Amino acid sequence: MISCALFVVLTMNTVYAVFFLIFSFCVASAILLYLGFEFLAMVFLIVYVGAIAVLFLFVVMMLNIRFIPWVKKDLRFAPLGFLVLAFFLVLFLFVVLHIESDTYYTLTAEESYSSASSFWMLSAAENTEMLGTLLFTSYGYPFLIAGYALFIAMVGAIVLTLRHIPLPSKKQDAFVQVTRVLSTVRLFYKNRKI
């Protein structure tokens, strides 16, 4: 995965860079699958690889930039990149050190100890159900806030692209076209009898 991510930055062909990005997404999803989070892995595959990376590929392919030689690569943003990298590294270490106190593990342990009679409920599909239960109960408000954040981002994107075109554009309304009756139609042949 790291080599894929490196190739995203290092390759000269932009389209290849996007393909390496897709590969690294796929590998991340495979890692999740190996860890036993099937649901997260599949959602990762559908959302990142199936939707977001396709849009990247669209843009890159339509821009018609094929090769960016090494000389032209802009290195001004490299320090910023390293700063972000360091931040995420610290975050990652923090999470790894505090993983015992995570709610997921405590809940799993409780469930598996308390409900021995319903052993089949835990045998399969447990992490999907667990994720759903957690998201809608203990993490309900953060979930809602995340939803609102995405919604606001969507509205912002629409506002940025929305322009009122002054000229009357030639639009076709399928409903109007289908439901019109003969008496309201202006005929070009006035002499013809209908």
Added chain:
Amino acid sequence: MLFIIEQIIKVISLIVPLLAAVAYFTLAERKIMASMQQRRGPNVVGFFGLLQPLADGLKLLIKETVLPSSANTVLFIIGPIVTFQLSIMSWAVIPFDFGSTFIDMDVGVLYLLGISSLGVYGIITAGWASNSKYAFLGALRSAGQMISYEVSLGLIILSVLVITNSLRLSEIVISQSGCWFIVPLFPTFLMFLISALAETNRAPFDLPEAEGELVAGYNVEYSAMGFALFFLGEYGNMLLISVFTTILFLGGWLWPFANVLLTSFFKIIPGYLWTGIKVAAMAFFFVATRAVLPRFRYDQLMYIGWKVFLPMSLGFLLFVSGFIFSFQLQTNNYHYLLSAEQIEIFLAQHTAYSELLFAITSVMS
């Protein structure tokens, strides 16, 4: 070692009949369309033209593979391989009969959705790598169409999943043993059919291949086996989505009318044949729409996808979940049913939903 051999045999016994089915689906399409247009169709090779797909395959195999000089060679070769590979991969989770599936995944529906969303890449890669305007435009159209219809398709599937309460394909079928979902969810079934047509780039939504405008869409530059792989991948996807419709709405391997009198009559036909009959009906529907309907315009296609199907499926999802919540109709999951001895019990006495429940309770007590 034995395990590996067993797995290989399993894979081969899944893929070889699949490829034969795809090959004969192409023949079926030509024959059905011919009879709808009052022609004879292919009838020269073999008895009634039954060997025509083999002849076609042989012809494509021995033709020359042309690599355009300005094409991006690596991506040009990868494109059809990816398409074909993905269309085969998704068959791993399909249950053909009770317990006869390659992997019975927990998240089978999500797996199918993910693989079908990856299918865009083969097409878009091929279109860009051919370095041709027709191919590129066709690929962009195809990708746009597939992405926009995936959204409504996902919402429609969600409204089924709200009822079944499981992402496992075999459980979706089992939970239909009382009543197929086509009855309570008929509007969504219609929307699913139309979205499936658009998702597989079939007529009346075959704009990526609009031969009047783009010569043949994203596969203009391909010849010989590259073209054959695209062709097989496309028809495989079509069969896959027919099977998926069968599983979601037509009750998979189950027979219709789950009451005691008719069950003894229908039990003569085994479950995989029921699957086959339903899939054949769906495939016939796919071909018949191609023969009957004219092609849509692209803006009309997008209008239907985003402004008609998306709000309607969203509203229907809310309606179904509200209905289930207010009448307390949530079903329990049947994960525990899928162990070896319970399969036997289910096979022995699955006649109707009530008897299934009776079997489970008798096992538990």
